[in-house]
Amino acid sequence: xxxxxxxELRFLARDPLLxxxxxxxxxxxxxxVVYPLVCVLLASVQHDGSWSVAGYLELAERRLYRNALxxxxxxxxxxxxxxxxxxxxxxxxxxxxxxxxxxxxxYVTILPIVSPPFVSAVSILFLFGFNxxxxxxxxxxxxxxxxxxxxxxxxxxxxxxxxxxxxxxxxLASISPTLEDAALNIGATRWQTFCKVSLPLSLPGxxxxxxxxxxxxxxxxxxxxxxAGAAFPMLAPQAYLEITGSxxxxxxxxxxxxxxxxSLTAFAIxxxxxxxxxxxxxxxxxxxxxxxxxSVPVKWVLYGIVVAFxxxxxxxxxVILLGAFTKVWGFNYxxxxxxxxxxxxxxxxxxxxxxxxxxxxxxxxxxLGMLVAFLVVRRTFPGRTALEFxxxxxxxxxxTVVGIGYILAFNAPPLIxxxxxAILVLCFVFRYMPxxxxxxxxxxxxxxxxxxxxxxxxxxxxxxxxxxxxxxLIAPAFFSGLVYAxxxxxxxxxxxxxxxxxxxNLMTVQILNQVGSGRLGxxxxxxxxxxAIVLIAIALIGAFVDRWSHHTAMVRHA
Amino acid sequence: MTDSITxxxxxxxxxxxxxxxxxxxxxxxxxxxxxxxxxxLGPSGCGKTTLLRMIAGFEEPTSGDILxxxxxxxxxxxxxxxxxxxxxxxxxxxxxDVFENVAFGLRLRRLAATEIQTRVSRVLEQTGLGGYxxxxxxxxxxGQQQRVALARCIVMEPRVLLFxxxxxxxxxxxxxxxxxxxxxxxxxVGITSIYVTHDQVEAMSISDEIVIMNAGAVEQRGAPxxxxxxxxxxxxxxxxxxxxxxxxxxxxxxxxxxxxNRVTLADMPATPAGARVTLVIRxxxxxxxxxxxxxxGTVRRAMFLGNVAEYLIAVDGVGDWLVDSxxxxxxxxxxxxxxxxxxxxxxxxxVLPT
Numbered sequence: 001x002x003x004x005x006x007x008e009l010r011f012l013a014r015d016p017l018l019x020x021x022x023x024x025x026x027x028x029x030x031x032x033v034v035y036p037l038v039c040v041l042l043a044s045v046q047h048d049g050s051w052s053v054a055g056y057l058e059l060a061e062r063r064l065y066r067n068a069l070x071x072x073x074x075x076x077x078x079x080x081x082x083x084x085x086x087x088x089x090x091x092x093x094x095x096x097x098x099x100x101x102x103x104x105x106x107y108v109t110i111l112p113i114v115s116p117p118f119v120s121a122v123s124i125l126f127l128f129g130f131n132x133x134x135x136x137x138x139x140x141x142x143x144x145x146x147x148x149x150x151x152x153x154x155x156x157x158x159x160x161x162x163x164x165x166x167x168x169x170x171x172l173a174s175i176s177p178t179l180e181d182a183a184l185n186i187g188a189t190r191w192q193t194f195c196k197v198s199l200p201l202s203l204p205g206x207x208x209x210x211x212x213x214x215x216x217x218x219x220x221x222x223x224x225x226x227x228a229g230a231a232f233p234m235l236a237p238q239a240y241l242e243i244t245g246s247x248x249x250x251x252x253x254x255x256x257x258x259x260x261x262x263s264l265t266a267f268a269i270x271x272x273x274x275x276x277x278x279x280x281x282x283x284x285x286x287x288x289x290x291x292x293x294x295s296v297p298v299k300w301v302l303y304g305i306v307v308a309f310x311x312x313x314x315x316x317x318x319v320i321l322l323g324a325f326t327k328v329w330g331f332n333y334x335x336x337x338x339x340x341x342x343x344x345x346x347x348x349x350x351x352x353x354x355x356x357x358x359x360x361x362x363x364x365x366x367x368l369g370m371l372v373a374f375l376v377v378r379r380t381f382p383g384r385t386a387l388e389f390x391x392x393x394x395x396x397x398x399x400t401v402v403g404i405g406y407i408l409a410f411n412a413p414p415l416i417x418x419x420x421x422a423i424l425v426l427c428f429v430f431r432y433m434p435x436x437x438x439x440x441x442x443x444x445x446x447x448x449x450x451x452x453x454x455x456x457x458x459x460x461x462x463x464x465x466x467x468x469x470x471x472x473l474i475a476p477a478f479f480s481g482l483v484y485a486x487x488x489x490x491x492x493x494x495x496x497x498x499x500x501x502x503x504x505n506l507m508t509v510q511i512l513n514q515v516g517s518g519r520l521g522x523x524x525x526x527x528x529x530x531x532a533i534v535l536i537a538i539a540l541i542g543a544f545v546d547r548w549s550h551h552t553a554m555v556r557h558a
Numbered sequence: 559m560t561d562s563i564t565x566x567x568x569x570x571x572x573x574x575x576x577x578x579x580x581x582x583x584x585x586x587x588x589x590x591x592x593x594x595x596x597x598x599l600g601p602s603g604c605g606k607t608t609l610l611r612m613i614a615g616f617e618e619p620t621s622g623d624i625l626x627x628x629x630x631x632x633x634x635x636x637x638x639x640x641x642x643x644x645x646x647x648x649x650x651x652x653x654x655d656v657f658e659n660v661a662f663g664l665r666l667r668r669l670a671a672t673e674i675q676t677r678v679s680r681v682l683e684q685t686g687l688g689g690y691x692x693x694x695x696x697x698x699x700x701g702q703q704q705r706v707a708l709a710r711c712i713v714m715e716p717r718v719l720l721f722x723x724x725x726x727x728x729x730x731x732x733x734x735x736x737x738x739x740x741x742x743x744x745x746x747v748g749i750t751s752i753y754v755t756h757d758q759v760e761a762m763s764i765s766d767e768i769v770i771m772n773a774g775a776v777e778q779r780g781a782p783x784x785x786x787x788x789x790x791x792x793x794x795x796x797x798x799x800x801x802x803x804x805x806x807x808x809x810x811x812x813x814x815x816x817x818x819n820r821v822t823l824a825d826m827p828a829t830p831a832g833a834r835v836t837l838v839i840r841x842x843x844x845x846x847x848x849x850x851x852x853x854x855g856t857v858r859r860a861m862f863l864g865n866v867a868e869y870l871i872a873v874d875g876v877g878d879w880l881v882d883s884x885x886x887x888x889x890x891x892x893x894x895x896x897x898x899x900x901x902x903x904x905x906x907x908x909v910l911p912t
Contacts, residue, residue, distance in 0.1 A: 004573055011618045014635035453616055454649035454707075456636045458663030458714060468662075472653040 005382035012381050018462030022375055025368070026383070029390045031415075032430045036405025037397065040260075043253035043408050055254040068233040069258060075149065075224075075234065076217040076262070079156040083213040084206055086157065086309055087164025093306045095172045097299055108310040110162045111317060114534045116491040116508050118222030119527045120158040123316040124151060125226070125520060126323050131330025133319070147229030155223045158316060160216050161309070164209040171205025180293050190293045198293065211266040218263050219398030221494035222508070226515055235259040236400040236494060243404065243498070253408065256401040267396030317531075323524035339525035347526065350505040355533070357421065357506065358489035361428040362541075365485035369433045370478050373440025374470050378452060379462075388437075395434035399494025402431060407498050419501035427495055432488040436481020443477040444470070479545040486537050490530055560749045561627040561717045563590040563613065568622030570608050570774075582608040584774040586622075590767075595744050595751040597761040600771035601797070606754045607722055609771070613752060614720050615639045626717055642711025642749075643720040646727065648703045650695040650710075656682070657691040659706050663714045681713040684743070701732045708740070712747060719744065719751040725760060737764050758798050762786065770794050788908055795838045795908070802844075802879045804837040805912070814909075817875035819853055824904040827911075834912040841882040843906030846871070846892060851899030855879075857892050867891045873900060 013019045044055055059065040090109055094102050112120065127134045128146040135141045146154075179201070183193040224234040235255055243252035294302065327334045343351070369391075375381075376388045394402065406427055410417035417423040451473070455465040471478060493508040500509050507526050514523040570583040583605040590596045598606035611617040613624055615636030624631045631639055651659050657678055664674045682688055685705040695703060704724060711719060721740070725733045741764045744751050755761050761768050762782040770777040770785065770793075778790040789795035792803060806814040806821070808829045813822050814837065821837075829835060845851070846869070858878065859870035867886035871879045879900075883889065892898060 007618060014633065015637075448647050448649060450645040450647050450649040451651060453614075453636070454643065454645060454710070455651070455662065456616075457614060457641060457643045458710065459637050459666045460662075461635070461637050464666065469651060469653075 008381050012379060015462040018379075018466075021371070021463065022379075022381065025372060025375070026387060029387065029430070032426050033390055033394055036402060036409040037260075039408040040253045040256050040401060040405045043250055043404075044257045047250060055250055056258075058251075059254055059258065064233055065238070065255065065258075068235045068238045068255070071149070071228075071232055072218055072235040072259070073262060075152055075156065076214045078153055079160060079217040080210045080214040082153070082157045083161040083164045083217075084168070084210045086161040087166075087168050087209060087213075088202075088206060089302060090161075090165045090306045090309065091168040091172050093302050095169055096177065097294065097303065099299070099303045105306060105310050108314055109165055109306075111313055112159050112162045113166070114487050114491075114538070115317075115531045116222065116511060116527060117159050117220060117493065118155070118226055118512070119320060119531075120316055121151075121155045121223045121226040122323070122511070122515060122520060122523050122527060123319045124155050125515070126319045126329055126524075127316075129330075133330075136330060145229070147227055148232040151227035151229075152224050152232070152234070155227055156217050156220060158313065159220070159223065160213045162313075163216060164213050167209045167212060168202070168205055171202050171209075175201045184293070190295065193293050208270055211270040215263050215266050215396055218259065218266075219400070219494060221398075221400055221497070222512060225512065236398060239400050239404065240497065243407075249404075249408065252404050256398075256404045259398050260401050263396050263398055267393075271392075320524045320527050323521055324528045326521060329520055336521075339519075339521040340529075342522050343525045343529060347507070347510055347522075350507050350510045351529065353504050354490060354507045354530075357424045357428065357504070358486055358537075360421075361425045361432075361489050362482055362486040364425070365429045365433050365489075366436055366478060366482040368429065369436025369481045369485075370440050370471060370474060371466065372433070372437050373444055373474070373477070374466050376437075377441055377444040378449060378470075388441075391437055392434040394431045399431070399492065399496075400498075402427065403495035403498030406495070418499070419503060421504050423499050424496065424504055424506075427499055428485070428489045428492065431492070431495060432485040433481075435484040436477065439477040439480050440474055443474045447473055475545055479542065482541050482545070483538050486541065487534050490534050490537075560592050562592045563588070563718060563750060563752070564623075564625040565589075565609075565613075566623045566625075568609070568612065568624065569620045570605070570612060570617060571620045581774050583612070583619075586771075586774075586776055588769060588776070588779070590750060590752065592750050593748045594766045595741070595753060595764060596767045596769060597753045597755060597765040598769050598771055599755060599758060599761040599797070600777075602756060604771040605774040606756075606771050610643075610720055610722055610752060610754045613718070614641050614643050639718075640714075640716050641718045641720050642714055642716035643722065644704075644707045644711055644724040646723040648707040648724075648727075650703055650706055652695055654695075655691070656687060656693050656695065656698070656706055659695065660709045660713050662710065677713055681709045684712070685709040700728050701736060704728065704736060705739075708743070712743065715747075716749065719749045721751065721753040721755075723755055724753075725755075726757070733760070740764065762798070768798075770797065772797075787906075789838060789910075792836065792838075792910060795910070800841050800880055802837075802839040802841070804839055804876060804879075806835050806837050808833045808835060816853070817873075819875075821852055821902060821907075822904050823907050823909065825908075827909055829909070829911070836910045836912050838908040838910060839879070839902060840906060841868070841880040842866075842884070843903050844871075844879060844881040845901045845903065846881060846883055847899045847901065849899060851901035853900040855898055855900055857894050857896045857898060860891050860894055862886055862891050871898065871900065 012022070045051055045053060047054060093099060094106055124146060126132060128144070128151075130136070132146070135144045135146070175198070179197055180193050183197045184190070188196065219236065221236045221240065225237040225240070228234050228237060236259060239252045239255035239259065242248045242255060323329055324339055325335050325337070327336045327338070372387070372391045376384055406423060407418060409415070410423055417426070452465050452469055455469045460468065491508060492506075493512065496506050497509055497512070500506055507530055511523045511526045511530075514520070514526065565586060565588040568583055568586045569581065572580045572582055574580060586609060598609060600606050608617060612619050615631070615634065619632065626639070651662065654662065660678045660681060661674050664677060679691075682691055685708055687702065687705050687709060690698065690702065695706065698706065707724070724740070725736055728736060737760055753761075753764060765782055767779060768782055768785050769779040772793050778785060778794045785794065786798055789798060795801045795803070804816060806816045808826075808831050809815050809820065810831060812826055813820050814835065815821075816837070853873055853876070855871045855873040857869060858872050861868045864887075866882045866884055869881040869883065869892065871881050873879050
């Protein structure tokens with residue numbers, strides 16, 4: 001085995017440039033993904049220089065932390081179930097049924113994905129808060145509190161159901177409707193067909209979507225911080241409060257590890273168990289895509305539910321938009337530009353900082369993701385699986401854990417990065433690489449490797465092959481990697497909140513601060529700006545990738 | 559410009575994930591003269607493609623050497639080997655048009671734009687793609703894509719051309735046409751070529767020499783006629799063309815006993831009397847007659863195929879033989895169930911030790 005490994009390395013080293021790049025990638029992942037996690041783990045078991053598990057015992061003893069764990073878990077499970085139910089329904093209706101307005105419904109449904117994860121929390125405060133439009137103005141409730149379990153669940157379902165929807169959409173689209181036709185043809189009833197064919201086929205996808213939503217919910221920081229309230233502690237905000245409020249790094253680290261365990265477990269199940277059980281029935285033959293397993297009345301009921309959800313999403317965003325132009329929500333609904341004036345005056349620095357961080361980290365993250373996908377799929381070297389795992393791991397690590405890891409790891413020699421632009425960029429690059437990597441790997445596995453071998457055969461070294469052949473071929477994955485990296489860089493909060501400084505501040509942190517000091521209007525204005533920037537950026541990235549892959553195709557007189 | 563290829567004691571052992579090992583290529587030694595076209599022929603899994611990929615540099619030999627001319631290539635990466643490879647799937651760059659596909663390698667060499675233009679245009683003309691320079695690959699037929707793959711290699715004027723089952727995705731008619739084109743082009747450019755295929759007709763029609771591989775090792779090498787007429791083993795005889803295998807015992811230097819019948823052979827290897835041997839009898843080496851012959855039998859199946867009639871004959875005391883009779887339209891087809899005389903043309907029977 002060792003000899004095989006040496007032979008593989010020797011083979012790879014014949015392409016020195018690629019070999020050096022691989023070494024750099026491995027080193028970078030070790031330093032910026034693995035090392036911070038190790039720091040968190042060490043900090044949780046070291047107290048005043050000696051090893052001990054006292055921190056964990058203390059957590060188990062105190063009701064506050066026990067509740068934080070239980071609350072986070074129960075919210076995660078409930079949000080997972082509700083999110084998947086809504087996501088499945090929407091995916092089914094929008095991929096399988098012949099109903100009007102599918103495109104617009106699709107875009108409205110995924111809107112929450114491109115906005116800061118706690119925009120819905122702000123909306124909920126506008127609608128159901130102490131001075132909420134619904135609770136106070138409409139029903140005149142004086143003693144209703146949105147804070148707590150129900151508030152967090154409501155907000156997270158709106159934030160994460162779209163993620164379940166997107167992932168289930170892919171699953172349903174890959175299951176051929178002809179299988180349902182076959183079941184109906186041999187005499188199964190519609191209900192039997194659904195229970196015995198459609199549902200079992202999509203079950204791995206459903207479980208996968210549940211785990212993704214669960215991971216996201218556990219990791220979510222913004223919604224709980226805004227809506228959980230003091231009586232309902234949750235892990236992620238609690239860890240943050242321990243560090244920023246009580247300066248108790250060690251307890252923060254211990255909470256982070258407790259937070260990490262369920263997420264990593266879900267991630268491990270998702271990767272090792274479910275990934276191998278996806279039933280893909282794509283045949284390449286065109287098949288009619290409308291399903292016959294729902295009767296007409298049922299179809300319209302399902303459609304109604306999906307439309308209702310989309311309307312609610314739209315309402316949430318309308319409220320944000322209105323709130324951004326309203327003087328004092330709940331008291332004075334006069335229109336005003338004051339909030340935007342504030343954003344462009346006091347907040348301008350954070351707008352610039354956010355843009356710089358996003359613009360620097362996005363291309364690095366996108367390219368690096370494609371490079372890792374290329375190396376993992378197309379080259380053999382010892383530790384390849386470990387590299388893939390290390391590169392995808394950040395997906396499962398809650399941002400709070402990463403944030404704590406970065407301040408522990410890069411606040412002391414040899415690498416002091418706290419307070420710099422670099423720490424934010426590095427954090428975002430490695431945190432938001434996994435989605436690009438995964439879609440890159442998926443696309444690359446579909447592409448005949450001899451196309452790249454042909455390039456080598458014609459004299460291209462590994463890096464040239466990657467640049468001139470692989471990258472143009474996987475342009476769609478590159479695009480989704482770039483968009484994801486940019487959207488997340490614009491909307492990230494959980495890790496970033498530990499890493500911002502007076503010199504480098506982010507809009508999302510500003511939004512949170514404004515919510516904290518009760519200036520919901522300013523928070524809404526910031527949110528509107530973030531969403532606008534993200535939408536413009538998606539259009540720009542799309543145009544760029546389009547032109548660039550086209551451009552490569554058209555190079556003639558270079 | 560072109561090179562001979564020398565392969566000495568080449569081995570490739572793959573390690574499977576469960577720790578087991580598979581020897582894909584076993585102690586293969588070959589010399590291929592400059593300018594020759596040599597075919598590696600064998601069933602799937604015989605190691606022919608692995609051998610080709612080692613020559614191209616895509617696989618690392620476990621042991622043994624690969625030389626182009628006098629230069630050892632083992633440590634040279636694939637992009638520096640100066641080989642031109644035509645892939646089974648053609649591997650055309652889908653994001654580039656025909657011209658850019660062919661110009662790809664030249665651009666990497668940073669040649670002047672005018673030279674690229676001249677060379678690409680010339681090769682496109684040679685391969686019959688003159689009018690297709692700006693077509694996208696997905697607008698081309700299978701045969702045209704094949705020509706692009708070929709043109710892309712030829713334009714580089716490589717030291718060695720490598721073909722990995724290049725015609726297996728084409729329909730029968732086009733396959734015949736393309737193999738003539740490939741052979742003519744190879745002879746015109748005179749580049750040493752190695753051609754991998756599992757199709758024996760393709761191998762025989764195109765090659766200066768055929769190397770038959772089985773389970774990772776070379777079974778036999780030689781000119782197509784030699785391989786066909788004098789197969790070194792039952793495997794080779796069976797793989798190249800059709801053959802009847804008949805047990806016999808040696809009587810003297812020119813005759814054998816087949817189920818009690820004396821059969822005279824033209825080309826007996828030195829074998830002691832009484833030894834058991836296997837006769838390799840090609841279907842076309844058997845003559846059927848109503849009147850006379852060395853053996854007798856019954857027609858069990860008869861098929862008229864146009865240029866030949868194909869029979870299955872139950873030979874008395876021996877077993878079933880495949881027999882091809884030429885020109886049946888003129889001589890007529892023997893009906894099923896008829897008794898018949900059988901004779902062998904002495905020069906066409908090959909003897910293998912049992």
